[in-house]
Structures are given as C-alpha cells and as structure tokens.
Amino acid sequence: MNRNDVTEKIITAKVANGLTWESIAAKVGQSKEWTTALCLGQMTATSEQAAVLGEIFELTGEEQKWLQIVPYKGSLPTAIPTDPLIYRWYEVVNVYGTTIKELIHEEFGDGIMSAIDFKMDISRESDPKGDRVNVVLSGKFLPYKTF
Amino acid sequence: MNRNDVTEKIITAKVANGLTWESIAAKVGQSKEWTTALCLGQMTATSEQAAVLGEIFELTGEEQKWLQIVPYKGSLPTAIPTDPLIYRWYEVVNVYGTTIKELIHEEFGDGIMSAIDFKMDISRESDPKGDRVNVVLSGKFLPYKTF
Amino acid sequence: MNRNDVTEKIITAKVANGLTWESIAAKVGQSKEWTTALCLGQMTATSEQAAVLGEIFELTGEEQKWLQIVPYKGSLPTAIPTDPLIYRWYEVVNVYGTTIKELIHEEFGDGIMSAIDFKMDISRESDPKGDRVNVVLSGKFLPYKTF
Amino acid sequence: MNRNDVTEKIITAKVANGLTWESIAAKVGQSKEWTTALCLGQMTATSEQAAVLGEIFELTGEEQKWLQIVPYKGSLPTAIPTDPLIYRWYEVVNVYGTTIKELIHEEFGDGIMSAIDFKMDISRESDPKGDRVNVVLSGKFLPYKTF
Amino acid sequence: MNRNDVTEKIITAKVANGLTWESIAAKVGQSKEWTTALCLGQMTATSEQAAVLGEIFELTGEEQKWLQIVPYKGSLPTAIPTDPLIYRWYEVVNVYGTTIKELIHEEFGDGIMSAIDFKMDISRESDPKGDRVNVVLSGKFLPYKTF
Amino acid sequence: MNRNDVTEKIITAKVANGLTWESIAAKVGQSKEWTTALCLGQMTATSEQAAVLGEIFELTGEEQKWLQIVPYKGSLPTAIPTDPLIYRWYEVVNVYGTTIKELIHEEFGDGIMSAIDFKMDISRESDPKGDRVNVVLSGKFLPYKTF
Amino acid sequence: MNRNDVTEKIITAKVANGLTWESIAAKVGQSKEWTTALCLGQMTATSEQAAVLGEIFELTGEEQKWLQIVPYKGSLPTAIPTDPLIYRWYEVVNVYGTTIKELIHEEFGDGIMSAIDFKMDISRESDPKGDRVNVVLSGKFLPYKTF
Amino acid sequence: MNRNDVTEKIITAKVANGLTWESIAAKVGQSKEWTTALCLGQMTATSEQAAVLGEIFELTGEEQKWLQIVPYKGSLPTAIPTDPLIYRWYEVVNVYGTTIKELIHEEFGDGIMSAIDFKMDISRESDPKGDRVNVVLSGKFLPYKTF
Amino acid sequence: MNRNDVTEKIITAKVANGLTWESIAAKVGQSKEWTTALCLGQMTATSEQAAVLGEIFELTGEEQKWLQIVPYKGSLPTAIPTDPLIYRWYEVVNVYGTTIKELIHEEFGDGIMSAIDFKMDISRESDPKGDRVNVVLSGKFLPYKTF
Amino acid sequence: MNRNDVTEKIITAKVANGLTWESIAAKVGQSKEWTTALCLGQMTATSEQAAVLGEIFELTGEEQKWLQIVPYKGSLPTAIPTDPLIYRWYEVVNVYGTTIKELIHEEFGDGIMSAIDFKMDISRESDPKGDRVNVVLSGKFLPYKTF
Structure with a gap:
C-alpha cells in the first residue's frame, strides 16, 4: 500500500457519491484549496483531519495513517502539462515568467x-x-x- | 535585426541608466505588469507606445517598428526553469495543478x-x-x- | 475504476459488436467528431448522453457517472505521435506553424x-x-x- | 550564406517597409498561405517567383538562387511550441488526434x-x-x- | 482487450510452437515482410487473413476482429532504439539523412x-x-x- | 576552422554555381550517394579526392586537409527530424523496426x-x-x- | 510469457540459492562475461546451453525455448544510467569519447x-x-x- | 577567452601541420591516451606540459594558462552520441551494462x-x-x- | 521477487507500525542516514544487518537475502525531481555547482x-x-x- | 551587454592574473563560497561589493551595474551535469534523495x-x-x- 492507493480510493469514492470538494473542506475545517491538495496526495494530514476524511471516504486505519505521512509531491504526469486548463497556467509561467521575476526583484531585491x-x-x-x-x-x- | 535585438537593447539601456519598470510603465500609461512583458518581448505595442519607449531607450525608427510586430512568445530558456524564483511558480503548477483543475471544474464545468x-x-x-x-x-x- | 477503464470498455464493446462512430453519434444526437472525442475520454457527457451511451455499451451506473466527469485531456501516448496518420497533423503544425501565426496576426492583430x-x-x-x-x-x- | 540568412533578410525588410503578406502574395501570384511559407523558408520558388521576391526585398542574384533550393523544413524552435497561438494548434493535434484517426479510418480504411x-x-x-x-x-x- | 494482447498471444504461441514467419506468411498468402508487420500489430488484416491467423494461433473470434482494426502504429519502446540491430537502421537515418534528401530532391524536386x-x-x-x-x-x- | 566550415563553403559554392551532385560525383569518380555524404561532412576523402573537390569548389590547401580528417558524424539538427522527407525514413524505422529485426534474425540468427x-x-x-x-x-x- | 519473465525467474532463483555467475558459467562452458549477459536477457542460447540453465534454475521447456529466441537488447531503464557503477562507464564514454575516436582513427583510418x-x-x-x-x-x- | 578556444586552436593547428597524437604525446612525456584527452579539453596540464604544447601549437602565455585550469569536462554534443564509432561504446554500456555490474559486484562487493x-x-x-x-x-x- | 518489493514491504510495515528511522538504525547499529538508504533500496546489508531488519519488518529468508544483493541504485522517478524538498537539493547543485567545482579545484587541484x-x-x-x-x-x- | 559577459570577463582576468577565489573573497569581505557564486553570475552585489570587484578585474561602471542586477540563475549547461565533480553531487541527490527526505520529515514534519x-x-x-x-x-x- 502507498499514498497513491489512498488518493485513488478517495477520488473513486468522491465520484461514486457525488461529493464536492467544498463540502469535504467544510468538514475538514480548512480551505477548499488546501483540502483538495491533501486529498490529491500533495499535503499531510493531522490525525484529526485523517479521521474526518476516514469517515467521509470509509478509509481503514492504515489508510488514515498514510494520510499523515509526508508524500512524494508532484501531481502532473509530464513536465509540460497537456491538459488545456493546466497548460494555461504553465503558459503564464512561460510567457510572464521573466516579467514576474523582474517585478518581484524591483520591489523586494x-x-x-x-x-x-x-x-x-x-x-x-x-x-x-x-x-x-x-x-x-x-x-x-x-x-x-x-x- | 529581430525583436530579440530590441529586447536586449532595452535591457542594456535600463541597467545603464538605472531605470525602474514602474517609472517606464507610468510613461507608457499601462500597468507595470503589461509594460514589463512588452519590454521583455512578449507583447505588441501601438505606434504611440513604441514612440514613448523609443524616447526612453533611444530606439531607432526600425526598432520601434519591431515593437509593433506580434512576437514569437515564450520567455524561458528551458522547459523546466532553472531560476529559483520562476521555478517556484512552476512548482505551484506541478504540486497544485490537479487541485486547481478540480476546483475550477467544480465551480464552472x-x-x-x-x-x-x-x-x-x-x-x-x-x-x-x-x-x-x-x-x-x-x-x-x-x-x-x-x- | 477510472475514465480509461470506461474508454477501454467502450472500445472493446465497439470492436466486438462492429459498431461505427457515426451510428453512435446519431443516437447521442451530436456530431460524430464530438461524440468520438467523448467516447475516447476527451469530453464530458450530460446524464442524458451518458444514459444513451450506457444503453449502447451496457455501462453500469458508475461507469455512466465517469462519462460525466471532466477528464484529464490528452489522447496520445508520446509527445511526438508515432502513428503516421496523426503525425501528419503534427507535421502540419511544425511546417506551417509560423505561417499560420503571421496570417492570423496580419488579419486580427x-x-x-x-x-x-x-x-x-x-x-x-x-x-x-x-x-x-x-x-x-x-x-x-x-x-x-x-x- | 544559407536559406536562413535569406529568410531573415526578407523578414527584416518586411518590417522596415511595413508590407503585408497578402500584398506580397498578390505580386507572386500565389495564395497568401503558400507565399508566406515560401518567404519563411519552408517552400521552394521558381526562378520567376524568386525574381519577383528579389525585386520586393532587394535580394542579390545569389539570394534568389537560395529561394529556389529545397529547404530543410520545420519552422519552430522547440518540439512543443511556446507561442500561445501556435500552441493552440498543437493542442488540437493532442486533444483531437485519436478522434481524427478513428474517423478517417472509418471512412477510408x-x-x-x-x-x-x-x-x-x-x-x-x-x-x-x-x-x-x-x-x-x-x-x-x-x-x-x-x- | 486490445490489439497488444493479440500481438502478445501470437508471439507467445509462435515461440511455444517453433513456427517461422516465412511459413506463416505462406499460409496468409502475403510477403513475409508484410505478414510479420501484421502479426506484430502494425498492419490491418482482411477477415480472410484474420481467419488464417486465427487457425494458426488459436485466436478467438473477438481476437480475429482486433486484427481487422487499424492499429496505433509504432513498434519501438523508446524514440532512440536500444537494440543494436535496429539502432544501425536509426544510424543510417542519422548519418545519411541529408544525403538521401539531397539526392531525391536533385532527381525529383x-x-x-x-x-x-x-x-x-x-x-x-x-x-x-x-x-x-x-x-x-x-x-x-x-x-x-x-x- | 573546422569541418563544418568546409561543408558550408561547399554548399554555398554549389548553390552559387548551380552544380549537381551527380556531376560532382562523376569528377570525384565515386557514386553520387557517397560523394554527397562526403561533401555534407559525413565521410573522409583521400588526398586525390580532396584535390578534385578543391578545384571544383576553390578550396584552400587547409580546407582540403579537413576533408581528409574523419568527421564527427550525424547530419540532423534534432533526434527526431522535422523535415518531412527525412521524417518518412524515420517513420519506416519506427513502424517496421521490429519486423526487420524478426526477419533478419530468422534468416541469419x-x-x-x-x-x-x-x-x-x-x-x-x-x-x-x-x-x-x-x-x-x-x-x-x-x-x-x-x- | 516473454524473455523478461525468464530473466526475472533466473535472477530470483540465483538470489534464493546464493549462486555465483562464475559457477553458472563453468557449467554452461562459456566465459562468465558472456554467460551473465545471456542470463540477463542480452544474448541467445543454443538448445544445449538452454538445457544446462534449465537444470540450474528449474526452467520449463517453454522457458528454455525463450532463451533460444534472439532478445530485444538493451538492459538499462534510462538513457543515462542512475546506478553509480554503470554511470562511471557512461562517464568514460562522455569524457574520453573524442579521445578514443581520435586515436582509433589515427591508427586505423x-x-x-x-x-x-x-x-x-x-x-x-x-x-x-x-x-x-x-x-x-x-x-x-x-x-x-x-x- | 576560454578553454574551448584553446582546444579549437590546437585542433586547427594539428590538421594544418599534419601532426599525430602519438608524436605530440612523446614530446609531452605522457601516454597518447591522456595527452589526447588533455588537448581535447578534458584534463589539466602542469606548467611544464603547457609549455611543451605551447611550443608545438604556438600558444600564447594566456592560452598556456588555460591548459592549467581544471576544465568543465564532457566532450560530446549530445547525451546519446550520433557518431557511429562513439555510439558503439554507448551501445556496449547499454547492452552489457548490467552484466558488467553483476560481475564486478560478484568479485568485489x-x-x-x-x-x-x-x-x-x-x-x-x-x-x-x-x-x-x-x-x-x-x-x-x-x-x-x-x- | 526483486529488491523493490522488499523496499515497498519495509515502507508499508513502517507506516502501519509507526516506527521511526532513528529507532530502526539504533537496532541495526549504524547511522540513521546509512540505515535509511539501506531500507530504501540503495545500500547492501550484511547477513547480520539483514537479520535485524528481518525481525523488525517480518521479512522472509528470501527477502533478507535480497537485502544482501547489491541493488541497482537511483531513488528518484524523474531526472529533475518534482518533490519540493528534494528539488531544493537539485537547485543547490544547479545554482552553486560551478562554485563548488571552482573551490574544490582551488584547494585540491x-x-x-x-x-x-x-x-x-x-x-x-x-x-x-x-x-x-x-x-x-x-x-x-x-x-x-x-x- | 549582459551578466554573462561580465562573468566571462571576470573568469578570463582571473586566469590571466592567477588570482584565487579566497583572496578575492577576502577583499570583498564575504565568504569564499558566496563570493565565488557572485563572480560566476549567481548572486547580486551591493554597489560597494561591485566597486571592489571592479577594481580587481578592471570592470567599467556599466559592468559594475550589471553585478547589482538580480541574475537569471542556473549555472549548468545541461539538466544532468556531465562534469564528473558536479555529477557526484547530482548522484548524491539521486541515490540519497529519498533518504534525505525521510530523515528531514521525521525530524521536522x-x-x-x-x-x-x-x-x-x-x-x-x-x-x-x-x-x-x-x-x-x-x-x-x-x-x-x-x-
């Protein structure tokens, strides 16, 4: 068993039960952004947060423990994303990257x-x-x- | 001559004269973000904007024309940026990319x-x-x- | 279970039953181009469209739900396609890319x-x-x- | 000297003189699409076409000969284009590639x-x-x- | 099930029964070159050819149908082949590629x-x-x- | 100076003088295939062959010496060729590679x-x-x- | 079943039984270098050699047949090896590659x-x-x- | 000026004067293998060795100093070499890499x-x-x- | 079975039982750094060390033997790591690499x-x-x- | 002019004058590690530090200004370094990366x-x-x- 197995179980249960990330985040008591990243295998839960998610997604005790282990991060299958929505973000970094760098350095050093x-x-x-x-x-x- | 030559001339003049992007943007009459992207070869100027930049950086008439030609965009030398400031933005896309995708689709379809x-x-x-x-x-x- | 499993089930059933994409699209009530992209895991179905596909391919309720989830898009196994037919399209982009860019910019800015x-x-x-x-x-x- | 030198000379002259591809194509007597690809170093001119371009862009006799040499095709600096306009075409190939393959095969074998x-x-x-x-x-x- | 499953079944049966491609091609009634490419998942069979292969390799009706579906072509696991025999061919393309290009263009345009x-x-x-x-x-x- | 400089000088002179590879090969006394590869920097000349090429292309004594030095081979700017003519050859290797391998092994071991x-x-x-x-x-x- | 399955079975048995390559090679009657390459799926056995290995590693008749089929060669998971011992050999090629080339050409042409x-x-x-x-x-x- | 400039000057002079690496090594007083690697920019000279090479290739004092600076090593233009002679060595690493690893570990740990x-x-x-x-x-x- | 199976079994057991690397290292009698590398499949155990780990993680005799076999090293899934903690180390090599090289050469040659x-x-x-x-x-x- | 021009001028002067990084750092008043990184184009100087370096390396006023501009960082020509000294550091990240990650997370979260x-x-x-x-x-x- 590894963290990825837990991520897949969570996504499968979310689709099967028609849940929204917003409602899950409300139960966890954190923002929808952080909670989604946690469920997608990018963040680390406290034992209380793991217990809440355990109830929502019917996770075993061992699966809840995996949520409390720091994961190997990185959520994309390729260095340059192919999905149009995520690619637009990569494009922002590519087109505006040097602009962002110049302006932050001008303001902050x-x-x-x-x-x-x-x-x-x-x-x-x-x-x-x-x-x-x-x-x-x-x-x-x-x-x-x-x- | 190409757009890149104009970009390098602008940056060289900016360093030699100790200008800031914010003061340049004020003269151009646009935001500092868009004006910096224009000067770094990512955006297209009107003839009036080109004339303003021409005065600031002592650009010839032909160089001002190049500012009005749509450039081949993309400001980074490698697909995965090596510069630490810009890499952090790439890392945000890599770690939070699937989270961003999930939440925008949940809200918008x-x-x-x-x-x-x-x-x-x-x-x-x-x-x-x-x-x-x-x-x-x-x-x-x-x-x-x-x- | 994931979208790919549903795609594979659809393709396997299509081969076994000798169906055509055109006849499937006629039942779904959309163009053959869009319907094929839907069945190959690139688009998102309404529940009515999913029900039609469910009948054609004997999909379970859960599999029909997968068709209604926005997929991670991108249908090729490698950055540069190996299949000759798809490669010709890639080549069109490679050879005519700057031509397309020049002409659209000349017309539209x-x-x-x-x-x-x-x-x-x-x-x-x-x-x-x-x-x-x-x-x-x-x-x-x-x-x-x-x- | 090589074809790329001729391409750069043509582009520089076009910017300096404010010409459009459409007017150049009218003089060459071909479509604007093909003429642009020719000027960008992707196609091969006849001696008559080279002479027309020679007059427009003040090309030497040797430069006109280069226009009549079959070029090494491929107009993009990276396998995956960074320019947003050209990338959208790459995205069409990526998202619709298997769809195109299925439908052409269904119709033609x-x-x-x-x-x-x-x-x-x-x-x-x-x-x-x-x-x-x-x-x-x-x-x-x-x-x-x-x- | 997919075409690759059929390819693997054919190869496994060929090794177990000690067949040669030449004898298989004789039964199919095509050249050994084309028949081998067909069996390795690169070409498309008629129903008669599929039936002959079905008898040789004990393929089910569904497996024979897969042989009649146009495959996603490309037979190598990496862009640059590691196998020495296949690499020599890649090397010919790399070393003689521009020579081939020059000579075909000189003869044909x-x-x-x-x-x-x-x-x-x-x-x-x-x-x-x-x-x-x-x-x-x-x-x-x-x-x-x-x- | 290096071999590439000699290759570029040869190609420039060939275009300026409207020569064909076939006529050059006749003077060198070798096949047109090998002679073209030599002129494009992939093969090594004898001193006699270098002298013949020296006369045709007005090469200096030092340039003729470079033709007699074994070059670093490889004539394509990218691992996967962008030029359509050369790509077709690459595609033959990709699609038929395992077929070629099987048949040569069957015949030769x-x-x-x-x-x-x-x-x-x-x-x-x-x-x-x-x-x-x-x-x-x-x-x-x-x-x-x-x- | 494929050659890789046989390779994995051989390695697993070798670890479980604590054998050395040298003792295996002595039974096969070839050098330890060639015998190890054979067992790791890079070379082709005669039926006698396959029988010897079959006895040592308890291989079935079909597994012994696979040892007699010419394998797809290439034993490393990445183009640039990550394993330190194997990387040192890659480094020798990278650092001394042009030296080796010069000296062999000086001696042999x-x-x-x-x-x-x-x-x-x-x-x-x-x-x-x-x-x-x-x-x-x-x-x-x-x-x-x-x- | 950098080390690469010195390497190119040495190679140009070697071709122009028809020298052999063996004769150069004899004057330097080291093996032909190490001396060639030194001249190709991979090794570091003592001041005495730099002086000998300075006389052979008419190097200035500053150029001799560069020979005494530790270079950034790596002599090949691509990770996977295109030159056939050097590629064979890469292939040896690729095909025999795991064999070499097994045998050295068996002997040495x-x-x-x-x-x-x-x-x-x-x-x-x-x-x-x-x-x-x-x-x-x-x-x-x-x-x-x-x- | 291979070394990777043993690594996964160790990690799964460590999470399920809530162990720390420091406590495991204390039992093995080596530093926590080396012991962790051993458990993650990068180092080679003696039979005594393998027996200690066997007791902690309930490893079979064959699994303990795998710990004593020299592994194929390299612990990261991509050449440029996506995990932020590990990437920072890669960044240190990228930003400070030439600095480290200069200073070690200045001190040591x-x-x-x-x-x-x-x-x-x-x-x-x-x-x-x-x-x-x-x-x-x-x-x-x-x-x-x-x- | 850009930062890289200043870096090359500094390195050329350092070699020509036989300076050490340690003596340069002593004049700048910072550690040898940071000062070397500054001179190699990775860090940003104050105007005082730039003036000190200007005197050592005879830099013009404009060149000193470039030292005060935040550079685009990254000092290596390839993602995986070819230089043996720097590669060893990359290897440490590759072999020990997951170990470092585990131990820092165990101690710090x-x-x-x-x-x-x-x-x-x-x-x-x-x-x-x-x-x-x-x-x-x-x-x-x-x-x-x-x-």
Missing part, C-alpha cells in the same frame, strides 16, 4: 516568493461579458543573504 | 481559465513575520461547447 | 484562435485522382488586451 | 491524409459574439496496401 | 518518398567474405505543389 | 546488418501512376559470437 | 571498433593502495569503404 | 570502478580475418562503506 | 569529491528565527592522475 | 530545507588514507502550513 509559506484562493467573479476565474496567490518573500 | 483574456497584479503585503508577495490572477472562463 | 470555443468538421471529397480528406476547423479569435 | 498533396485556406468570419478564424485543410488520402 | 505507398524486400546474398543482408525499399514520390 | 560495410543506391522508377523512388541498401551481416 | 565481433574480460588486480578492476575489451576494426 | 583513478590503453591487434582494436581499461575499485 | 567513500550527517539546529537543517557531507578527494 | 536562506562551507580535512572534502550545508526549515 534578490530572493524568491515561497511556494511553501504560500496560500491560494480561487473564486468566481460574475461578469456580463463572461464570468471570470479569480485567483489570489500569497507567498512569503525570502531574500538571498550574503554569507 | 468543462472549460479553461484563459491566459489571453487575462490580467495579473503583483504587490507587496507588509507582514511582521516577513513581507509577502501577493499576486492576483484574473482570467475569463471559456466553456467547451458541443458541435 | 495580437491574440489567439481558441482551441476551446472551437469546432471541427471532417468529410470525404471524391476526386478521380484519389479521394481527399477535407477538414474544417473553426475557433473564436481571442485578442490580447493591454491592462 | 487504413492509410493517411497527405501533408504533401495538401492545401490550406485561412479566412476571417464575422460574428457578433466575436469574429472567428476559419481554416480549411485539404489533403489527399493515401491507403496502405498489402505487398 | 521538392516532395517526399512515401512511407505508405511503400514496399520492402529483405534477402540474403551469399558472399565468400561474409554473407550480406540485402534490402530493397520502394516508395512512391509525392511532389509538393503550389496552391 | 543473432547479429546485425552493418551500417559501416554498407552501400546504398537511389534511383527513379517511371510509373504511369506517379514515378517512384527506389532505394537499395546492402549491409554485411555481422553475427554475435559466444566468447 | 575511418571506421569503427565493432561491438558485435567483440569480447570482454573483467578481472581483479591486487594493489596495496586499493585493488583495481581490470577490463580488456577487444573488437574487430570495421573500415568505411567508398562505394 | 558493493562499490564502483573509478573513472578518475583510471587509465586506458588502446592498441591494434593484427588479425588475418581483419585487424582488431584492443582496449585495456583499469580503474581502482572503490567500496561503499557503512557510516 | 583536478579531481572529484567521492560519492562512494562518502558519509552524511543530518541534524537540527535550534534558531529563534526558525530552526535550521544542518547537513555535513564528507567525501574523499580523488585526484586525476596522468598516465 | 512536512516542509523543506530552504535553498535561499541557506549557507555553505567547504573545507579540507587531512586524512592519512587520502584527504577529504568536508561540506557543511545549513538551510532554514520552512514548514508547509494549512490554509
């Missing part, structure tokens, strides 16, 4: 925007010309230091 | 978040535990239709 | 032809020197905007 | 649609919901035979 | 040698300094045309 | 067909349905031996 | 050192500063010839 | 054969059936230790 | 730091600004020698 | 060891069996948090 001390919020914005997906990313700035 | 009818805002958020980079991405939702 | 708000029609053209495949692609133009 | 005995027409279709790019591709069917 | 309207013959040539493998390839020339 | 002790002849075959390219490849069989 | 008409001997050399691995490779020189 | 504390000797062996290239590789065994 | 005669120690350093991971790597220097 | 808030110290340890390279890496632990 040499360093990075953390992808660990990081959070993300995805929401719908109504618009008569067609609704929009709004995403807010927030990451701590980590400066390079001399040593 | 089948389709994509456009990377064309798209805007981006990068700002600093003060935080006593270390300032944060905040990024707002907004893209129109484009649904798949039957035919 | 900066932007893209959508692959989401998009349709396609494939037909045979009789020709005494050898019959021809005719394909019509139609995609909405999406302009880049300054922001 | 085993074989391919030629990318050599092939033509292409790109035009604008006005649409109140946003104009569309229309493309018609036509390729001869070539059957596999037993031997 | 711009176009290709078809890999579809194509045949191949492999035979042994006795030679006192060591026997030789002789291969004859024959493919139709397909010219590029202006449009 | 374990070993390879040499790509070194090898020759090739390319010719035109007139055909009322469209002329054909005929290619004959001949390579010595090299058996694996126990040791 | 244009051609290759065969990897087919080839043998290898691996032995231990005692050394007070740390024992050494000594390897002798011997391959026939195959010259390129004009044609 | 866990560890590697060093590619640093390593030497190589290449020589010709006359043989009436065709001369042979003999290569002796000798590398220190480095055991993994527990820690 | 031409050669390498061994990854075989090597040890590693990982520990926590308390820090009011956030605890730190401290890692000490120690590898024998191996000089290149002339030959 | 889910998160990463920062490659930004990071320092490194490289030193020589005398050892009668051969001197050792000792490296101390210290990076802040950054925990993943729920959100």
